[in-house]
Amino acid sequence: MTDLDIFCNFHKCRKRLNTTAWVTSCSHAFCEEDGNRAFSDSNNNECPACNTRLPNKYDVVKVDLNPSQQFRSMVLAGLRPEIVIEIAHRAIAFWNYQVYMEHVYQTKCNEVSRENLSQMEQYYEHVVAKLKTQVQSYGRKLENMKKELQGQIDRAAELMDRINEKQRENNELHAMYESLKRTQLKYMKENQVPNSMQIRTKQQSKHQYSVGPRTLDEMVNDALKVPETIVQQSPRYKEKPQEAFEFKPVTPTTTVRKQFLDPCYIRKKQKIQMSENQKA
Template sequence: MSSELHMICNYKKCKKPLLTRAWVTSCSHAFCQEDGAREFSQGENKCPACKTVLPQKYDIVEVDLNPSEEFKSMVLAGMRIETIFEICNRAVSFWNYQISQQYMFHAMSAKRAKDAIAELETVHETAVGKLTSKLKMLTNRMKDMKEEEKSLQQRIADLNQQLSLKNQQVQKLQNKNTALKQRCASGSMSDYVEDERLHAYHHHHHHRVPNARPDFRMAPRTLVGSDHADGCSQRVNTEFLKAVPAAARGTGFHFEPDIPNAQFDGTSTLFSVSRRSSDGSKQKSKS
């Protein structure tokens, strides 16, 4: 007999195959040796499967599932044929009931398994959908971040280019400043002073007021010509203190400090130039 046709213990928590000995009941249930001996030895002859009361002597029988040949030869010997067929019919009915219950049990187990699988598939599909959506979102975000990174790199490149140009301008200004400092240190400002002297001289003759006696006063902070409205302000080096009087000699201009007891420190200075008009009044402005 194949193992697929073996009866199983009808106890709910057991369900193991019945191979050697079994406890059978008149309500068509079978139990393994351990469960039957435990349940039926308590004095309550009640079926553990259907809770049917079993009061009769042959309502619970312990049987040998592998009887000897002598037992098979003698168990039905001498009985009438009707009795033999009735006994066989009842035994076959018991077998069919047990096999049908077994199939029902397996079908129920398969249904529970299918339901669990369907539920797991639903959970799996939901999880896959969420992960797919999240993956799509992350992919789009990564694409946006790459575009932003590209834009930032371009901006950094532009800023680096601007910084390079600014550095070049700063370097040029530093070189120019260094050259000017060297010229000041070596006394090479004479050309600049001469240009300023000539510019002031020509500017005065170009705007000279008729019948006015030019009389300029020199101060160590400003140089302003009073013969025009805006004051003729010029920033020059203090070497102009030596150059202007010589240039203006014979022109009627007079230079004198506007601040008493002023001291010259050798740096660039603004001069205040005032001019007296023909009536002797003084016109003066500062910048």
């Protein structure tokens, strides 16, 4: 197999010819398969490459491309030199034409390949430019998403700090609540009424005994009810019965009123003052 070989001129075959070939008077060559198929009818031969009619006997010939030494020594034996030279000239012309046609074919293929390559380069340059634009766009989106993510992380950290601060405040409030609760329970234990007094009070309420006035107004009303016998025994009643008794009630102060209603008022007031002094 060398660069001097010829190729099948059938456009769908293009096989390298190195054993046998069908050659035509129109300077075309075909492989054995395409030649057998195209030239099976000897009366109606037509070149598959140029559609030239081949009616004569030697218009289509099947040749051996690797003839034996005996054939080479005998095929031109006895012919005059000018005939041998003419035959050789025509054979070389046929081969030159085949080489030229192959060169034209390969040049055309190269041109088509270059055009396709140029089109592919333009297409892929456009694709690459588009991809670069998309990459830049995605890069900007990625940067924006990173910034947004960092903002979300900072916001989450800030919210976590707020939650921790609220948790600390909640713990402090819970501790204050527990302290106040213990203080209240301690105060209630210290100031609770003895069981014997509670029992006596329950028995009195059971027998509907009146311990005394329940409010300051009742106490004032009871004080205004002076017995008639005491009024009549006074010296002023004998002189002026209408002026014998004159009761002038005095309105008690707020402290006295609260102390009367709550016997533990003074102690509570002292504790409040002590706590305010400690805070100050």
